Amino acid sequence: MLRLDGKVAIVTGAGSAGPGWGNGKATAVLLARQGAAVFALDNREEAVQETLGIIRDEGGRATAHVADVTSSAEVSGAIDACVAALAAWTSW
């Protein structure tokens, strides 16, 4: 089994447009189940919070971030936020 302990996964579009499982939501949850700390990004707060809740309810590590991946400034800000969050993850 692939183990991703100590790894960080940035997943864009980590929510789901409707009920059920979109690709990004499923990817984020599966990566967390494999041990990765997931930086879940979506342009809709409620969508990414749902994914964050699933991961945390399962005991996984994740943080949520709202950004539009079509905006280079927002992507740059997301990377900065991910790096800042990593410092906290490494102290877990």
Ligand SMILES: NC(=O)c1ccc[n+]([C@@H]2O[C@H](COP(=O)([O-])OP(=O)(O)OC[C@H]3O[C@@H](n4cnc5c(N)ncnc54)[C@H](O)[C@@H]3O)[C@@H](O)[C@H]2O)c1
């Ligand atoms: N090639 C295939 O076989 C195949 C199969 C399924 C889906 N798809 C494609 O994959 C993509 C995802 O579809 P899905 O049904 O898995 O997921 P989805 O539509 O359920 O979820 C996509 C998520 O991305 C977020 N999002 C949309 N635009 C964004 C942006 N600019 N910045 C950040 N987040 C954004 C949405 O808020 C949503 O939560 C779609 O483009 C779909 O057409 C392709």
